[in-house]
Amino acid sequence: MKGKTILVGVSGGIAAFKAASLCSALVKEGADVHVILTESATKFITPLTFQSLVKTPxxxxxxxxxxxxxxxxxxxxxxxxxxxxxxxxxxxxxxxxHGLADDMLSTTLLATRAPVLFAPAMNVNMYNNPIVQENLTKLRERGYLLAEPGEGLLACGYTGKGRLPEPEELVEIIRAFWQQQDMKGIRILVTAGGTRERIDPVRYLTNDSSGKMGYQLAAEAVRRGAEVTLVSAAVGLTPPPKVRLIRVESAIDMYEAVLAELPGIEVVIKAAAVADYRPVVQADEKIKKTEDKMHIELVRNPDILAEIGRRKTERQVIVGFAAETNHTEANALEKLHKKNADLIVANDVTQEGAGFSVDTNIVSLVRRDRPVRQLPIMSKQSVANAVLDEILSIRRERL
Structure with a gap:
């Protein structure tokens, strides 16, 4: 960030105090920092605080x-x-x-041609309000950058999504922005979501995967210049802009889609939670209740990651995920060797902040012949960039 000019806009929320720490951190990184405060923001923190930190008006x-x-x-x-x-x-x-400009910050946002990163922070009910979500979607579709808010106890007393990421997390997101073209032209395939294994037309076996980690990986890879194909099982998420989306339902569907794409891919990130088993028989009509017990015979699904590992070339990087409930690192290391992967992203889903559907994760990066790299609790956006950084490191070592 040395020599870069960063304009920080602070709007009126209790999290404004974190913006002061952010500005201080950016100055330490070598950035030339300028600050605009809205009138409401001055009710929470004074202009003098920022002026003392950034040394600009x-x-x-x-x-x-x-x-x-x-x-x-x-x-x-x-x-x-x-x-x-x-x-x-x-x-x-x-x-x-909506293109409104009635104060210094909103006017400057309309006038700038620089990239803009919004870091939303508000009450969870406000954040989840369909109007706010629609506005965020509009910004995203128009090319604005968004930092996912954290989840936890909010200043208003509610618990949920709406916390401003910590200053150090925002610094990492900003640092990643300057590296955004470090994956330019790399062809990446990401799988996401939990597969569905049909019992009959209205019932299926699945798991708790929300697809958030895979979708975040796809979004960050695109932002950093990669050409991304996203093979997605059923999830309630909006696909990131500029990805090539392939929708699938079952493990067999995903197996066929991934292997069809594999020859032209340089990096595979298997973030999907693929069902290990499927019913032997899938009824064409809804199964009616008959007795107290129902027996469903299951058969193994093909192991997608293992098959990729068997087929991979010297130049391909293969990344798997391991969602565990015990012996996380040992199981991840075994998976790394067994599946012939280059990197396993492992997490204990029983830990608070690391399970399914939340916006944070706590992962360990497991590679061959080196110490396990344990990451602290981070937003899935930050985890995605850490994983992509590790992939680039592996690629550089092979050149």
Whole structure:
């Protein structure tokens, strides 16, 4: 970040205090940091706090022009290499999504041609409100960057999604932005979601996978310049922009789709939770209740990761995931060798913050002939970038 100009927009939420730590961290990284505070933000934290940290004038009023030789919101918009809005309240998100410009921050957002990263922070019910989600979707579709909010106890007393990521997490996201073309042209296949194994037309066997980790990996790989094919089982998620999406349902469907794509792929990331077994018989009609007990005979599904490992070339990097409940690292190491993978991303799904459906994860990166790299609890966005960094490291070692 050395020599980069970063404009930090702070809107009016209790998480504004974290923005001060963010600015301090960015200055330590060598960035030239400028700050805009909305009027509401000044109710939570003073401009002087930021000015003391970044050593540049802090703008709070669109009609304040400290330098008569320039128009502040145009000058800052032109100067910025990146704009970060943290915290991004529902209000500023709504303004940006609809092109409103009634204060210094919203006006600058319209005027800048620099990439903009929004870090939403608000009450969980506000965040989940369909209007807010629609506004976030609009921003995402228009190319704005979004940092996923964390989940936990909020300042309002509610528990849920809506926490501003910690400053160090935001720094990692920003650092990853500067590396965004480090995967340019690499052809990556990502699998995501939990497969469904049909019993009859209305029932199936599945698992708790939400697909969030796989979708985040696909989104971050695209952002960093990769050509991504996403093989997705049924999930309730919007596919990331610019991915080539292949929808599947069963393990057999995914097996066939992955092997068909494999010859032209340089990196495979198997983040999907694939069912190990399927019913021997899949009824064509709904099975009616007859007795107290029902017996379903199961047969093994093909092992997709093992088959990829058998077919892989010297230049392909194969990544598997291991969701465990005990002996996590030992099981991951065994899987690494057994499946001929290059990297296993392992997690204990019984740990708080590491299970299915949440927006955080706690993983260990397991490779051959080196110590296991244990990561702290992080957003799935940060975990995705850590995994992609490890993949690049493996590729560099083979050159």
């Amino acid at each position: 802090v703008i709070t009023d669109i009609f304040t022009e400290p330098n008569p030789a320039e128009i502040s919101h145009i000058a800052l918009a032109d100067k910025a290499d990146l704009v970060v809005v943290a915290p991004a309240t529902a209000n500023i998100i709504g303004k940006a999504a």
